[in-house]
Each structure stands twice: as C-alpha cells, then as structure tokens.
Amino acid sequence: MTVEEVVARVPAWRGARQVRVTPLEGGITNLGNLAANGEFGPAEERALLERYAGRATGEAIARLRLMRLASDLREAMWGLVQAGISRLEIDFAGYAARHFARFATRAAAPEVSGRLP
DSSP states (O other): OOHHHHHHTSGGGTTOSOOOOOOOTTHHHHHHHHHHHTTOOHHHHHHHHHHHHSSOOHHHHHHHHHHHHHHHHHHHHHHHHHHHHOOSOOOHHHHHHHHHHHHHHHHHSHHHHTTOO
C-alpha cells in the first residue's frame, strides 16, 4: 500500500497535495489516533508505520493497535463530557456510543486481546 492510498483513507486529507507525518514526542500515540480515526486496516497500519519509522515490526504494530484503543476510549469520554456540558445541538452521546462500541470491538479482536492484561 502506498502512502497516497493511506492518505486517501483519511477524509480530512483527501485531495491534499502533501501530508507529512513527522516524528513527535508521543508519535505512536498520534499514529494511533490517525489509524483509529482513519479506520485503517492491517495493510494501512503497516504502510503508516513503514512510512513513519522505516519498518513495521510486530512490536510497533502491537503498540499502534493499543494506541488505537486509547484513542477510541478518549474520544468516547470526550463525547460524554460534551453531552453533559455542550449547548450545541449535536448528538455527543451517540458519538460517545460509537467510539465505545468501536473500542469494545477492537479490544476483543484476537490481534489485540492477547496483548491486554
């Protein structure tokens, strides 16, 4: 999978001429957010890690998948907070429910569940 194909998976990046993923402190966390919100599959995860780190080791893939879980849990919790305090007419509870469901599905996946305590 090419970087262009990975970028095309992220709605906010479609049509972008250039997207640069740079090493940042907490880089794997940022990549986890990207993979979660872009709903990347295994091939896209591997391509993302290869582009970011030059290779996609088993350990890096496992860490990325755990960070995807953390990303969904964070988004779900944010949705609950917003449902309680926001005056906007947005279905934040539904947003939270979608992220909780995605978290539960991913946490139960065989490639992740064996890594959880």
